[in-house]
Amino acid sequence: xxxxxxxxxxxxxxxxxxxxxxxxxxxxxxxxxxxxxxxxxxxxxxxxxxxxxxxxxxxxxxxxxxxxxxxxxxxxxxxxxxxxxxxxxxxxxxxxxxxxxxxxxxxxxxxxxxxxxxxxxxxxxxxxxxxxxxxxxxxxxxxxxxxxxxxxxxxxxxxxxxxxxxxxxxxxxxxxxxxxxxxxxxxxxxxxxxxxxxxxxxxxxxxxxxxxxxxxxxxxxxxxxxxxxxxxxxxxxxxxxxxxxxxxxxxxxxxxxxxxxxxxxxxxxxxxxxxxxxxxxxxxxxxxxxxxxxxxxxx
Amino acid sequence: xxxxxxxxxxxxxxxxxxxxxxxxxxxxxxxxxxxxxxxxxxxxxxxxxxxxxxxxxxxxxxxxxxxxxxxxxxxxxxxxxxxxxxxxxxxxxxxxxxxxxxxxxxxxxxxxxxxxxxxxxxxxxxxxxxxxxxxxxxxxxxxxxxxxxxxxxxxxxxxxxxxxxxxxxxxxxxxxxxxxxxxxxxxxxxxxxxxxxxxxxxxxxxxxxxxxxxxxxxxxxxxxxxxxxxxxxxxxxxxxxxxxxxxxxxxxxxxxxxxxxxxxxxxxxxxxxxxxxxxxxxxxxxxxxxxxxxxxxxxxxxxxxx
Numbered sequence: 001x002x003x004x005x006x007x008x009x010x011x012x013x014x015x016x017x018x019x020x021x022x023x024x025x026x027x028x029x030x031x032x033x034x035x036x037x038x039x040x041x042x043x044x045x046x047x048x049x050x051x052x053x054x055x056x057x058x059x060x061x062x063x064x065x066x067x068x069x070x071x072x073x074x075x076x077x078x079x080x081x082x083x084x085x086x087x088x089x090x091x092x093x094x095x096x097x098x099x100x101x102x103x104x105x106x107x108x109x110x111x112x113x114x115x116x117x118x119x120x121x122x123x124x125x126x127x128x129x130x131x132x133x134x135x136x137x138x139x140x141x142x143x144x145x146x147x148x149x150x151x152x153x154x155x156x157x158x159x160x161x162x163x164x165x166x167x168x169x170x171x172x173x174x175x176x177x178x179x180x181x182x183x184x185x186x187x188x189x190x191x192x193x194x195x196x197x198x199x200x201x202x203x204x205x206x207x208x209x210x211x212x213x214x215x216x217x218x219x220x221x222x223x224x225x226x227x228x229x230x231x232x233x234x235x236x237x238x239x240x241x242x243x244x245x246x247x248x249x250x251x252x253x254x255x256x257x258x259x260x261x262x263x264x265x266x267x268x269x270x271x272x273x274x275x276x277x278x279x280x281x282x283x284x285x286x287x288x289x290x291x292x293x294x295x296x297x298x299x
Numbered sequence: 300x301x302x303x304x305x306x307x308x309x310x311x312x313x314x315x316x317x318x319x320x321x322x323x324x325x326x327x328x329x330x331x332x333x334x335x336x337x338x339x340x341x342x343x344x345x346x347x348x349x350x351x352x353x354x355x356x357x358x359x360x361x362x363x364x365x366x367x368x369x370x371x372x373x374x375x376x377x378x379x380x381x382x383x384x385x386x387x388x389x390x391x392x393x394x395x396x397x398x399x400x401x402x403x404x405x406x407x408x409x410x411x412x413x414x415x416x417x418x419x420x421x422x423x424x425x426x427x428x429x430x431x432x433x434x435x436x437x438x439x440x441x442x443x444x445x446x447x448x449x450x451x452x453x454x455x456x457x458x459x460x461x462x463x464x465x466x467x468x469x470x471x472x473x474x475x476x477x478x479x480x481x482x483x484x485x486x487x488x489x490x491x492x493x494x495x496x497x498x499x500x501x502x503x504x505x506x507x508x509x510x511x512x513x514x515x516x517x518x519x520x521x522x523x524x525x526x527x528x529x530x531x532x533x534x535x536x537x538x539x540x541x542x543x544x545x546x547x548x549x550x551x552x553x554x555x556x557x558x559x560x561x562x563x564x565x566x567x568x569x570x571x572x573x574x575x576x577x578x579x580x581x582x583x584x585x586x587x588x589x590x591x592x593x594x595x596x597x598x599x600x601x602x603x604x605x
Binding site: 035036039042043046047049050052053056064065068069110111112114115117118119122123124125127130134137139140141143144145146147148149150151152167168169170171172173176201226229230232233236237247248249251252255262265266269270272273276277279280281284287288291 | 320321323324325327328330331332334335337338339341342343345346349403406407409410413415417418419420421422423424426427428429430431432434435436438439441443444445448449451452477482485486489530534537538540541545559562563566567572575576579580582583586587590
């Protein structure tokens with residue numbers, strides 16, 4: 001059953017479905033059912049940590065371990081969510097996360113589009129060399145940069161500020177690379193036509209290119225949003241005041257303060273996971289495209 | 300946009316009539332390249348400079364030449380421990396990740412319309428915040444956590460997954476696989492979708508069995524995706540930080556301490572920014588060497604003509 005059905009649809013199977021001639025469908029063999037049962041089981045095991053997170057978030061802390069591997073405790077403890085909400089300034093932390101992630105995504109996308117346009121469509125000295133150098137930083141670990149960046153933020157008096165979370169990581173090569181590759185696959189004729197009609201380059205970018213590159217722009221925006229949303233090391237370094245924290249840092253601070261208070265901790269974790277879950281469900285197409293272009297890679 | 304992963308860079312065509320947009324290009328490139336310069340190039344060079352100093356968080360830096368490097372290489376056994384740990388993590392994680400992702404994506408490929416759903420399911424932990432993921436694993440793996448309760452129902456007395464020095468690294472690798480495998484499943488899935496069914500059918504008609512088709516047709520056709528996954532996974536695995544920081548604190552002893560965790564502690568707990576920068580450059584050099592090695596082997600290992 002491994003590569004057997006990989007040629008799916010290649011051979012018309014006339015055994016089971018004789019009355020639907022042109023539809024190339026393969027007869028379901030018993031192996032298929034075993035395989036499907038197997039993947040459901042694998043999927044459930046894989047998803048288990050999230051189920052356990054939610055289950056624990058609804059248990060009284062005193063029963064977190066005494067319930068063993070049961071999902072339910074003696075009662076449903078909704079108050080964990082209230083505790084989490086008030087123990088750290090959670091509303092503030094969530095607002096910070098949204099602000100940082102949205103501002104970061106917008107900044108990254110705009111900057112990437114402008115660079116991509118220049119690299120794909122304009123002609124200037126050393127263009128391809130410059131692009132390769134820029135692209136090389138795709139594999140540069142950002143961990144290498146955090147110490148000088150911290151000193152820089154310290155000198156600029158930006159430690160403990162949201163701009164320090166947003167600005168330094170908006171200039172990676174991923175977005176520009178992705179949009180540039182897409183632009184190169186587009187015909188230049190639209191732009192040529194607009195130019196002949198007397199449109200300036202900014203006008204061309206705005207009214208001709210922008211509508212055509214919505215798809216890759218969405219990919220870049222989604223990826224940088226998630227990068228900012230999940231980022232931990234940099235906030236841990238540059239923020240030490242919980243009122244400026246984003247969700248991962250807030251969670252970590254919360255666990256540092258009340259490391260064994262698992263009910264509220266898992267309630268906070270559940271709240272942190274939900275937006276990402278929505279992103280995955282709603283934006284799968286963009287994610288699949290972005291992953292194939294190296295999103296979440298080096299940076 | 301191609302859905303196929305590739306590390307081959309297309310070259311931009313030169314526009315037919317117009318030549319030279321120097322000034323215009325400068326305007327468009329200004330934000331991106333200024334940011335690139337200020338937040339990537341300058342810090343990269345600066346970290347090399349800082350690594351030559353004894354540099355406290357507050358106070359005056361003192362030039363010490365290569366002392367941080369000599370200490371790192373000859374006077375600090377912890378460096379070699381964390382380097383060994385990181386290498387061990389990177390190799391085991393990358394190999395297991397690729398083998399499992401290849402198996403799972405091949406499996407999902409046979410499942411027809413079910414495939415995409417499970418592909419997305421396996422991708423969820425890639426996107427959810429690592430901190431939340433790590434915390435729930437810490438809960439599950441504590442001595443009286445759900446994993447050991449489950450084992451206890453079979454009469455097995457479960458070990459201390461996170462505080463036993465034999466097991467802690469394995470637990471980190473398991474957690475990281477769960478966290479990261481969905482990425483490669485997606486990339487390899489896209490690669491598998493790009494293989495023409497006719498090719499496999501031709502191999503079948505020529506009498507190739509399932510395994511033969513897999514190793515002789517599917518794997519070579521998949522080599523660009525596999526190469527891409529290997530590069531990305533190895534680079535990512537050298538940067539491992541959040542898992543040991545939250546699950547084991549690098550312990551027990553130094554058994555799960557990694558380069559980036561050690562870098563972070565030197566910089567921000569031990570107040571040695573200079574030494575931390577030397578560690579950062581060690582990381583940088585290692586990652587660049589591995590990437591260069593991989594790309595130099597690319598022609599030999601990867602089949603780009605399909």
